[in-house]
Amino acid sequence: MKKVLIIEDNETNFYLLRTIIEKIGHQVIEARDGFAGVKLARTERPDLILMDIQLPGLDGYEATKRIRAAEETKDIPIIAITSYAMVGDREKILAAGCTAYIEKPIEPESFIEEIKKYI
């Protein structure tokens, strides 16, 4: 069982992600904004982070940069969960330090496939 940190402000989306992650047998830690996410990443040292990009306060780009900047969290894989990505967003996401990105809407099958690459 691995530890997955889900940083997502939308309750419904979070519930979907949690359902899927738990179903495939992993533990979920939740954060509702960027600041909490960065903090939890440091204290919990998850095996994978699922990062929503549009977050209140500290957005996904900034949160990713901070996680990457800290020695103890810099190697944790981060998968960005984005809305239908705007052109240029992908580059921005990868430049911020995300390992990969998955576009919404989530297709559980391909989502699970992608997750399994990292945990």
Place this chain on the structure above:
Amino acid sequence: MGMIEKKDVETLLKNVKLICTKMGFSNLDSSKILTVISELSRNLYGHLSGGQIILELVRDETKFGIKIIFKIKDGSNKSFGNLFCGDFKSKNEIGIGLTGVKKLMDDFHIESNDNDTQIIMIKWIQSEKHTLSIQESSEISNEIAKISESFKGLSENHSKEGTLVDIEEIKNTHILVWNLINELENELGNKNNLLKEIMEELEISNIEVMEAILKQKSFLDQLDQANIKLKELDKLKSMFLASMSHELRTPLNSVIGFTSWILMGMEGELNEEQQRQLTMVKFSAKYLLDLINDILDISKIESGVVKLAIEKFEIAEVVTDVAKTVLPLVEKKGLKLIYDVSEGIILNSDKRRIKQILMNLVSNAIKFTDHGNVKIDVKLLNNKDLEVSVSDSGIGIKKEDMEKLFQPFQQVDMSSTKNYEGTGLGLYLCKKLLDLLHGDISIKSQFGEGSEFKFVVPIKFIEDV
């Protein structure tokens, strides 16, 4: 004084001419004065019961001139009216009447009582330089007095039947001169008047033109402002759509995610009807999401916030990707997907956008084709442009519908009983995207036989400066 002969008038005019010259009148003015005296003499005898012509030297502070007084004994003579009206014509039809005389002089007025009528006229010297010495002045005065005296009898001793006042010949010269001048002056005057009228009209039309220009300018200003406002509104609209799309998409993502999850049987097995209904939910939600995404794309392009991600990539990769994605659908419909891409064609463009365009065209082709095949062809043109063709053996497009194709929300054959899925935004979006990529799209179609959509993009995208 006895009978005044023709030569008396001749003498009179000669003397007057002498006076005029002495005083410094110009030739023209002299002619005018002589004409006046001739005319008066003639009128005096030809039509009136007689009178006097008195010549005087006049001066005021700044100028001097000659005063001619025409004294008519009988102020009530009826002919006088005729003369004054200028209706008078001499025997040989040359006559200028009193009104004519009036025009020749600088000053003209009539004093009248029961017994006596005086027409008093003055001609001033036009030359400013000329001054008259006291001696010259008195000489002229004497001359005038002499002439006046000699002609006093003219009126008193002569009946109008007399032979002596045939002055026509003498004065004809002057009259002719005057007539000529008069004609010229009239002509000039007429032209002047005409010119003046034209000028006035021009001025009026000028004002009208200016008003029109001002009106047009203010209209243009208004248009400009309306245009700016429109552009602002358009941008606002696009921004609104962009943010709305985001808000609309978020819940849809959950709908689709959970539906897919349940359809996978992750929360328990579904019976056939549940499966069917949930599939419908998922399908509708996806359709709605496509629509929103298209709107989002278009509004972004239209509001100018779209940024292209230019990168090097192989077109073969894009074609293969698209083919792979649509293959399940193609197989489901029993169609054949033919694509042949020679490897090694490298593009420097926006891969994602090119893929989006191709995907759109291929999806359309599959959608409107029930039998046969869908074909993707790629070729280089002049080593400069890439041409991608998507052809099908589908229903084709009627000629009259062709131009509607690239307009938003125009799905051809709306009345058709068969309902084809689609947002009606796909081709419009393709066109917009190709504009961005400096490309173009064209269509060939035979109704009932199939269609071919072709787009061309430069292999090396060069940004607008």
